[in-house]
Amino acid sequence: MHAQHFRGGVHPPDYKVFSRSVPISVVPAPNKVRVPLAQHLGVPAQALVKKGDRVCVGQPIGACVGFVSAAVHAPVAGTVTATPDVNLHTNRVVPGIEIENDTSDTLFAGVAPVTTVDRAAIIKAVQAAGIVGLGGATFPSHVKLQPPADKKISTLIINAAECEPFLTCDYRLVLEDGERVVRGAALMMTALDVHACIIAIEDNKPDAAQHLRALLGARADMRVATLPTHYPQGGEKQLICALTGREVPSGGLPMDVGCVVHNVGTAAAVTDAVERGMPLIERIVTVSGDAVERPGNYRVRLGTPIRAVLAAAGCDIERCAKVVIGGPMTGATATDLDAPVIKGTSGILAFSAAWVNADQPRPCIRCGRCGTVCPIGLQPTQLEALANLRDVNALQAQYAADCIECGCCAYICPARRALVQGIRYGKAQITALRKAVKN
Ligand code: SF4
Ligand code: SF4
Known part of the structure; x- marks a missing residue:
């Protein structure tokens, strides 16, 4: 076909x-994990444990609330030491569960x-x-x-x-x-x-x-x-x-x-x-980039600090000018290396200054390349301008909500314009308006 x-x-x-070509290896479970209750799209999970509780591997620690939500489970066995606000790599702060690992890996009886x-x-x-x-x-x-x-x-x-x-x-x-x-x-x-x-x-x-x-x-x-x-x-x-x-x-x-x-x-x-009845408590993460000594794929317990994964892959964090979570086209720059690995962490990419583009955005030269590469057929440069003008009606009329944030427009732009960030801002304006209309 x-x-x-x-x-x-x-x-x-x-x-x-x-x-x-590197086989998957395992990052040892850390002494302490911090597991966010919001690692998914939809309503955050509701805490099922409190400080002092003992938990086993695979035990539910956050309940799925409503239809579009997801349960959260203990990635290690041990004691709940806190229910802190957890800073995600995007700087978003969400409720979470901190567990001190007793290293026994005792499996929850309900698995x-x-x-x-x-x-x-x-x-x-x-x-x-x-x-x-x-x-x-x-x-x-x-x-x-x-x-x-x-x-x-x-x-x-x-x-x-x-x-x-x-x-x-x-x-x-x-x-x-x-x-x-x-x-x-x-x-x-x-x-x-x-x-x-x-x-x-x-x-x-x-x-x-x-x-x-x-x-x-x-x-x-x-x-x-x-x-x-x-x-x-x-x-x-x-x-x-x-x-x-x-x-x-x-x-x-x-x-x-x-x-x-x-x-x-x-x-x-x-x-x-x-x-097996085994819940989602770990995932495979690609760790790569020129600042990583042993690039490869690593099986990582959720809640493990990004810093610990980089260290396991031989990354000299002092050499890092930038760490990207996810891929370079759709990922986000990590603002906090102590943020945990979560269900959506497909990659951790660490780069030295030599690989980081320090170009500042310049005025649009109207070359039209961004529109040519857009897989949805949008006009990114127009959407960016409308987002800056906060013209929500025009953004809707130009189908801004259909943008899949693939980053093709920003990648091709010779003026290095931060088109995706601008359009994302515009999409947030549309979402806010729709919410306001609903309420
Ligand atoms: S990020 Fe959005 S506007 Fe830019 S190319 Fe992708 S779909 Fe089109
Ligand atoms: S690719 Fe960049 S410079 Fe060219 S039209 Fe789009 S925003 Fe303007």
Whole structure:
């Protein structure tokens, strides 16, 4: 099958060579973890423990509140020493639970496999396990497995594209633990009651694609699709367009065109939740960048300080001019290295000054390149100007809310304008207006 091409996009150097051939290793659980109760999109979890409580690995410490929310679990066994406000890497402060690790790794007695595996049981297990989109979006996965009755889903897409430069955590997961991905995909097919699944991967990872094909064998209901390496191929809308030719409408969701998209890491987490009853307490993080001595992929307990992960990878923090959390296109500069690794932390990239672009933004020269590369067909330079003018009506009329914050416009801009930050500011204005209208 030939993939269709989505519009726009860019070809940044992928820099995956630093970490792609290194097997996943483990960062030891730290003496103390600080686990935020808001690591996902939606309502923060509600604390279930208090200072002085003893907890075991996998024990719920935060309850899922409402439909769009996610439970939070103890990543280590030990004693709750505080319920502090936790500073995230973005400088957002959220409530959290601090646990002193007794290093026993005692497993919570409630961790048990699902006995009767049917649609309802899978969804319940995914919700109980606190699984969210591990590609970085952190949308609660149980919600995506329960589309409204009027949305007929025909295709589950498992996203292994990993189009962000530097990141290789999905690639290593597929190579080292592909069976867990395939079993999780099959479980999600049951949950969604669909009979077609496509595992999508970019053509710069032929060994991973071949491995997945071998794992699928003669299965007729699942297949692997290789897509051209082209950023942002891993965006949900771009993936759907490339695989099915369907366009998600403005303001719409993948389910509006019969698709549900989940990340490969999410699929593996679903397997753990159903087959072992194991909640999401750790994730694979790509640690890379020129300031890292041992770039690679590391299995990290949630709540581990970013600083500890960098140290485990041999990073000399004194040499770091910048640490980016996530990939360089969509990630955020870390404002606090003591902030914890959370469910959406796909990468920790540390750079020396030699790799950091110190150019200041200059006036727009109206070259039009930002509009040419925008995969949504927006006019980024106009949106930036409207955001600065706080013209919310015009921002809405120009479909600013459809921006996927892929960063293509900022990447291509010769004037180094901070277009994504400007548009994000504009989107926040739209959200605030919509909230005000609702209330
Ligand atoms: S306007 Fe938004 S969607 Fe378009 S290129 Fe910029 S960040 Fe990407
Ligand atoms: S790419 Fe930069 S300089 Fe060119 S039109 Fe867009 S904002 Fe202006």
